[in-house]
Amino acid sequence: MSAAADVVHRQGVERTTIADIARAAGVPTGNVYYYFKTKDDLVAAALAEHTGQLERITAELDRLPDPRERLKALVRGWVEQRDLAARYGCPTGTLAAELGKRSADGGLDAEAGKVIRLLLEWVEGQFRELGLPEPDGLALTLVGAYQGMSLLTNALRDPDVTVREGARLTAWLDSL
Amino acid sequence: MSAAADVVHRQGVERTTIADIARAAGVPTGNVYYYFKTKDDLVAAALAEHTGQLERITAELDRLPDPRERLKALVRGWVEQRDLAARYGCPTGTLAAELGKRSADGGLDAEAGKVIRLLLEWVEGQFRELGLPEPDGLALTLVGAYQGMSLLTNALRDPDVTVREGARLTAWLDSL
């Protein structure tokens, strides 16, 4: 599952073959099918990895006493990942974008939406705890800014984009 | 070229076959190869379509006297496209994201970056004309917000995300 998430992040779903994932995991191709009946099952597993990763991150941030500090630490984490973002974009965002183009895919696109929604809801909770008005709108703005800066960082192949936007987001959080 | 841009926007590069584009253009598959030697040539043609589209839009906006009104009209245009964004995302952004995952692809990913940069530079020019400080940073923020809200709109399959973020961006432009 971790190999699937990693290779899919780097190559995208469609350019990733079962053989690629099997090689990354150190097992022969055929063996993968014992655990995952179809390629889509592997994509679902990659999405589950993203969910787990997100849950670990928010659990860690929840240990901070101040919600504003939690959000600023979240932004700090994004900035730290800037080189990965410059090369491959946001793992969840690029996956959601790719899955969003499918017509009838057994709801994999909706699964991707759920992971994004999980982050949105956690962020919204922080804004609510701060007593700010329209916490859902603020969450949309913050997560949208993250996805936007990740895409620009990736498209321009320039980690500095993330640094600059990260600084702006931090100042914005402080101004609220 | 227009069929290529359209089908690639809806299906993504990798899920689009030459036959798909040929059918959309109303010609037999083999004939496509008379004009485009490889599939990548078709992707390049789709990118050229995006560039042309962008140039038409900015030329139209340039007829407005006030740069702030130009930017607000740009945002209005994004909001009008919200249903398309909910279904398939931003044509240029999703294409750039997909091409960004390639390793050695003859610079197609860089071409996608150029289209994004074209929009960034036009937006930056408007902010500069308004005499605002750090016009390049403001451009990054505005275009980033656009890409972010497009991705969220698409991932959540909810055009309302674009409506809400569009309203916020309009208010933000007015506040500068």
Added chain:
DNA sequence: GTCTATAAGCGGATAGAC
């Protein structure tokens, strides 16, 4: 310049030995 037919190769999926 347009179209049909087909070659060549890749990738998802399976069969079956171990």
Added chain:
DNA sequence: GTCTATCCGCTTATAGAC
């Protein structure tokens, strides 16, 4: 539960008639 060998369909690309 693991691995090898293989099938089958699909997609890119080409050959060649018209």
